[in-house]
Amino acid sequence: MTAGRPASSVPAASRAAAPAPPAAPPAPTRAAELVEGLVAHLGPAKVATDQATITVQSRDQSPHREGIEAVAVVFAECVEDVQSTVRACAAAKVPVVARGAGSGLSGGAAAVPGCVVLNLERMDRIVEIRPEDEVAVVEPGVVNADLNAAAAPYGLMYAPDPASYTFATIGGNIATNAGGLRCAKYGVTRESVLGLDVVLADGTLVRTGRSTFKGVAGYDLTGLMVGSEGTLGIVVGATVRLRYLPVDVQTIAAFYPDFPSAAAGVLAVGRARVQPSIMELMDAGSIADVDSLQGSDLASRGSALLLVQTDGYGAAAEAEVVRAVLAESGAVVSAEDPEEAERLVFLRRTSRGIGADDAFRVGEDVAVPRSRLVEYAREVERIAAAQGVNLKIVAHAGDGNLHPSFWVDPAAPGAEEAVARLDAALDESIEVALTMGGTITGEHGIGSFKLRWLPLEQSARVRALQQGIKDAFDPAGILNPGKAF
Amino acid sequence: MTAGRPASSVPAASRAAAPAPPAAPPAPTRAAELVEGLVAHLGPAKVATDQATITVQSRDQSPHREGIEAVAVVFAECVEDVQSTVRACAAAKVPVVARGAGSGLSGGAAAVPGCVVLNLERMDRIVEIRPEDEVAVVEPGVVNADLNAAAAPYGLMYAPDPASYTFATIGGNIATNAGGLRCAKYGVTRESVLGLDVVLADGTLVRTGRSTFKGVAGYDLTGLMVGSEGTLGIVVGATVRLRYLPVDVQTIAAFYPDFPSAAAGVLAVGRARVQPSIMELMDAGSIADVDSLQGSDLASRGSALLLVQTDGYGAAAEAEVVRAVLAESGAVVSAEDPEEAERLVFLRRTSRGIGADDAFRVGEDVAVPRSRLVEYAREVERIAAAQGVNLKIVAHAGDGNLHPSFWVDPAAPGAEEAVARLDAALDESIEVALTMGGTITGEHGIGSFKLRWLPLEQSARVRALQQGIKDAFDPAGILNPGKAF
Numbered sequence: 001m002t003a004g005r006p007a008s009s010v011p012a013a014s015r016a017a018a019p020a021p022p023a024a025p026p027a028p029t030r031a032a033e034l035v036e037g038l039v040a041h042l043g044p045a046k047v048a049t050d051q052a053t054i055t056v057q058s059r060d061q062s063p064h065r066e067g068i069e070a071v072a073v074v075f076a077e078c079v080e081d082v083q084s085t086v087r088a089c090a091a092a093k094v095p096v097v098a099r100g101a102g103s104g105l106s107g108g109a110a111a112v113p114g115c116v117v118l119n120l121e122r123m124d125r126i127v128e129i130r131p132e133d134e135v136a137v138v139e140p141g142v143v144n145a146d147l148n149a150a151a152a153p154y155g156l157m158y159a160p161d162p163a164s165y166t167f168a169t170i171g172g173n174i175a176t177n178a179g180g181l182r183c184a185k186y187g188v189t190r191e192s193v194l195g196l197d198v199v200l201a202d203g204t205l206v207r208t209g210r211s212t213f214k215g216v217a218g219y220d221l222t223g224l225m226v227g228s229e230g231t232l233g234i235v236v237g238a239t240v241r242l243r244y245l246p247v248d249v250q251t252i253a254a255f256y257p258d259f260p261s262a263a264a265g266v267l268a269v270g271r272a273r274v275q276p277s278i279m280e281l282m283d284a285g286s287i288a289d290v291d292s293l294q295g296s297d298l299a300s301r302g303s304a305l306l307l308v309q310t311d312g313y314g315a316a317a318e319a320e321v322v323r324a325v326l327a328e329s330g331a332v333v334s335a336e337d338p339e340e341a342e343r344l345v346f347l348r349r350t351s352r353g354i355g356a357d358d359a360f361r362v363g364e365d366v367a368v369p370r371s372r373l374v375e376y377a378r379e380v381e382r383i384a385a386a387q388g389v390n391l392k393i394v395a396h397a398g399d400g401n402l403h404p405s406f407w408v409d410p411a412a413p414g415a416e417e418a419v420a421r422l423d424a425a426l427d428e429s430i431e432v433a434l435t436m437g438g439t440i441t442g443e444h445g446i447g448s449f450k451l452r453w454l455p456l457e458q459s460a461r462v463r464a465l466q467q468g469i470k471d472a473f474d475p476a477g478i479l480n481p482g483k484a485f
Numbered sequence: 486m487t488a489g490r491p492a493s494s495v496p497a498a499s500r501a502a503a504p505a506p507p508a509a510p511p512a513p514t515r516a517a518e519l520v521e522g523l524v525a526h527l528g529p530a531k532v533a534t535d536q537a538t539i540t541v542q543s544r545d546q547s548p549h550r551e552g553i554e555a556v557a558v559v560f561a562e563c564v565e566d567v568q569s570t571v572r573a574c575a576a577a578k579v580p581v582v583a584r585g586a587g588s589g590l591s592g593g594a595a596a597v598p599g600c601v602v603l604n605l606e607r608m609d610r611i612v613e614i615r616p617e618d619e620v621a622v623v624e625p626g627v628v629n630a631d632l633n634a635a636a637a638p639y640g641l642m643y644a645p646d647p648a649s650y651t652f653a654t655i656g657g658n659i660a661t662n663a664g665g666l667r668c669a670k671y672g673v674t675r676e677s678v679l680g681l682d683v684v685l686a687d688g689t690l691v692r693t694g695r696s697t698f699k700g701v702a703g704y705d706l707t708g709l710m711v712g713s714e715g716t717l718g719i720v721v722g723a724t725v726r727l728r729y730l731p732v733d734v735q736t737i738a739a740f741y742p743d744f745p746s747a748a749a750g751v752l753a754v755g756r757a758r759v760q761p762s763i764m765e766l767m768d769a770g771s772i773a774d775v776d777s778l779q780g781s782d783l784a785s786r787g788s789a790l791l792l793v794q795t796d797g798y799g800a801a802a803e804a805e806v807v808r809a810v811l812a813e814s815g816a817v818v819s820a821e822d823p824e825e826a827e828r829l830v831f832l833r834r835t836s837r838g839i840g841a842d843d844a845f846r847v848g849e850d851v852a853v854p855r856s857r858l859v860e861y862a863r864e865v866e867r868i869a870a871a872q873g874v875n876l877k878i879v880a881h882a883g884d885g886n887l888h889p890s891f892w893v894d895p896a897a898p899g900a901e902e903a904v905a906r907l908d909a910a911l912d913e914s915i916e917v918a919l920t921m922g923g924t925i926t927g928e929h930g931i932g933s934f935k936l937r938w939l940p941l942e943q944s945a946r947v948r949a950l951q952q953g954i955k956d957a958f959d960p961a962g963i964l965n966p967g968k969a970f
Contacts, residue, residue: 130854130856132752132755132855132856133854133855133856133885134755134855135854155756155758176701177701177705179699183699187672187676188699188701190705190708191672191676200946200950204946206944206946206947206950207944207947208947210852210923210924211854211922211923212852212853212854212884212885212886212922212923212924212927213852213855213883213884213885213886214664214668214673214852214881214884214885214886214924214927214928215852215924215926215927216661216662216673216712216926216927216928216929216930216931217924217925217926217931217935217939217942217943217970218931218939218943218947218948218951218969218970219709219712219713219717219951219954219969219970220662220675220705220708220709220711220712221947221950221951223675223705223708223709224704224705224708224709224954226705227701227704227705228704232704243760244755244758244759244760245758246758247758267617270617270619270729271640273640273729273730273731273732274729274798275728275729275797312758312760312799312803313759313799313802313803313806314797314798314799314800314802314803315799317798317799317802318797318798318799321798367695367697367698367699367700368697369615369617369618369620369696369697370617370618370619370698371615371617371618396699398698399697399698399699400618400697400698400699401697401698401699437696437697438695438696438697439695439697439699439700439702440702441700441701441702442697442699442700442701443699443701444701445701446701446702446703450702454702454703457702458702458703459691459692461685461689461691462691462692462693462703462706463703465685465691465706465957465958466703466704466706468954468957468958469704469709469953469954469957471957472950472953472954472956472957473950473953484703484704485702485703485704
């Protein structure tokens with residue numbers, strides 16, 4: 001496990017609301033034969049069947065139903081390992097769940113009953129960086145931060161930066177179409193992926209897309225693959241676009257007396273036609289949480305924080321405009337020195353807290369049209385109060401993407417009833433987002449955890465179109481079945 | 486026909502290299518009954534069967550094979566018109582070819598034998614602009630420039646700007662995933678489309694995507710639809726993202742003694758980590774052509790032009806850097822006043838010339854990794870000289886997307902042999918681009934004209950995956966059959 005990754009700590013309570021497993025597990029004999037074959041073919045160093053490894057590798061950071069586990073974990077080291085694993089699983093009709101670091105929050109990389117988990121973390125070569133083309137070619141197990149470190153000497157960066165970027169892999173980022181902070185300016189993962197090497201459900205290796213910035217030959221299979229959570233194919237290589245490492249970065253911290261005023265500041269920046277690279281919101285609960293976890297003293301500065309970064313040649317000019325409009329909107333505004341700025345962004349990145357979500361704590365991921373940020377924040381506050389559950393909110397405000405976290409005290413009496421109230425709050429928070437023209441997931445993906453809400457957002461016909469695509473790519477349904485749509 | 490659109494002027498010579506029609510036309514009786522039914526249902530004002538209209542509406546701006554014509558043209562005025570037309574055509578097993586202004590360059594909107602052309606130009610309402618959300622909702626027939634004009638009072642713009650933006654429709658832009666000049670900084674059409682209303686092959690209306698900047702619920706059907714050239718569904722509405730109208734724009738004209746030096750200037754700008762909004766290259770042939778068409782005197786300033794715009798709060802600072810690095814790279818550099826700058830960009834936009842391509846003149850659209858621009862330009866010059874055909878090159882250099890135009894004199898003796906040499910030059914120019922890691926089409930689309938080269942770029946399996954998607958969306962194959970892949 002990569003250093004810095006939070007340890008998985010999932011309580012025993014099974015989650016009533018978790019979706020039903022998609023299918024019955026394969027017969028034990030067939031699975032045993034399959035695993036035996038995998039060990040024989042790949043060697044024991046690449047196939048784990050011990051309980052400890054299976055437990056860890058069967059989960060991601062989403063609420064997980066106890067007892068759903070893989071029969072084995074393959075640690076692929078090359079494309080051929082992936083191909084032979086997929087072929088063996090296809091022959092045995094055993095599902096394959098591909099994964100990277102397992103930092104996903106929606107269950108996209110969680111095991112399905114009796115599956116083989118195909119871990120791609122060992123495929124972590126940065127194959128090449130072509131600075132003049134502003135392109136990198138990577139294996140899926142490359143950690144996001146490692147690619148950025150390798151690109152920096154060329155004055156380049158890989159823009160998508162999910163909060164988990166110090167341990168999440170590019171392959172996992174692609175599987176979930178990960179967002180992050182900088183996507184306010186630079187777009188989400190999809191905007192940085194030019195081409196993919198993909199192992200299909202029958203083990204065939206294909207190349208989608210291109211090595212060039214632009215290209216419209218045929219359907220956009222690359223875009224289709226991005227965010228498909230390993231259900232259409234397994235990404236074994238990616239050609240990604242790099243961006244210029246900004247020559248200057250300016251950070252503005254604007255503290256407000258309340259969250260709605262801070263959210264209104266976002267629209268003021270827009271009216272000034274400034275495109276920040278980062279525009280993040282933290283409410284009082286998030287600030288308190290960060291202060292208690294990190295020993296910071298943000299709460300002494302205000303009850304809501306709008307954290308803005310501008311970058312590039314215009315960074316200083318933009319920062320000046322941002323400071324002016326935010327001060328006008330009622331904020332106490334400071335220009336942060338680089339060290340304090342880095343600390344503030346770090347505090348925001350880590351504000352989700354550590355460990356996996358569980359039945360007692362769930363982080364959400366809705367996105368709403370930007371003008372509804374204030375109203376949405378008010379609504380979730382109302383919902384949490386009505387259900388008697390705790391709430392804190394952080395938001396990628398530039399994108400209208402909110403992460404409200406709801407939680408109840410697992411140690412308090414009546415935990416079961418509290419979980420029911422938590423679920424009711426979750427459901428209502430989703431419904432309200434949809435009413436406002438929002439989506440149930442801005443950047444975490446459907447995985448398995450958000451499946452129950454998808455029919456609220458997408459019509460049966462739209463879901464059927466996705467099933468049609470799935471059938472065309474994976475007729476036997478062995479790739480991460482029951483996920484994504 | 487929208488004002489300002491170049492008149493279609495296709496010579497009678499049929500093109501030997503044009504792809505074979507995908508299927509036999511429907512039986513005349515069935516077609517006649519269908520047309521009768523459409524007139525009865527929609528009214529005669531919406532259904533044209535006169536030869537003049539059919540001739541014009543059966544073509545786009547690509548080389549067209551004589552005699553391939555629609556049986557009727559429906560001018561839809563609302564979603565229901567589209568639905569009833571598609572249903573009627575589905576029932577009669579008659580192909581439907583959707584189109585906007587017909588400004589496409591690859592035959593995506595060209596008729597297939599015996600089809601009904603479904604023209605969406607009358608669906609030209611800007612349904613709403615929500616400035617705080619930075620989003621617009623439009624019908625497909627809205628002209629790109631009209632959306633920009635409507636957004637400007639809010640300090641917003643619709644970024645994709647194909648050269649045809651004064652007459653091309655948003656629906657057509659979506660069908661081809663149109664690029665343009667500003668996509669160097671702001672991305673192509675796909676990056677600006679959030680959600681779509683689509684009429685499927687059975688007449689069902691579905692909504693894909695979302696109204697928010699971010700969203701990852703299920704497969705990216707919106708991205709799949711963008712660039713699918715009307716083969717998967719017919720776009721009847723679009724929710725698009727707007728961007729900030731830049732507070733400042735700076736234009737730099739850098740004249741070089743030759744094209745390779747100008748192309749090298751592109752990489753120098755990259756090394757300085759400046760992201761221009763526009764970075765365009767014109768060679769001596771393009772400059773001469775523009776001078777003769779527009780009465781300009783660019784040739785007196787140099788043999789190759791690198792035209793750069795920077796925009797936003799950092800525009801002036803970036804322009805200063807660009808001027809310095811380009812002067813260092815051997816250019817004669819000028820800062821243009823706004824009027825002259827606008828004129829230069831206009832000259833570049835119109836440098837393709839007027840009228841449709843034909844057997845004697847073909848504009849290409851390859852893209853190569855940026856570092857290969859110089860080498861690619863040298864190669865096409867060599868190819869054109871070897872085949873004895875004329876050549877001029879313009880390029881969206883920031884994206885590595887080149888538009889070499891090859892032509893021969895149709896009035897010269899031995900025209901047939903000249904067309905064969907032109908075709909040989911085309912083929913070789915494509916092959917060389919692929920050898921360099923490029924693509925056969927950066928932004929024009931495959932349509933029908935580029936189908937012959939697709940197998941050089943994409944494997945049989947990748948094309949089969951696309952067929953699988955097509956079958957899932959349009960099992961009877963009535964939507965623009967034989968196009969796109």
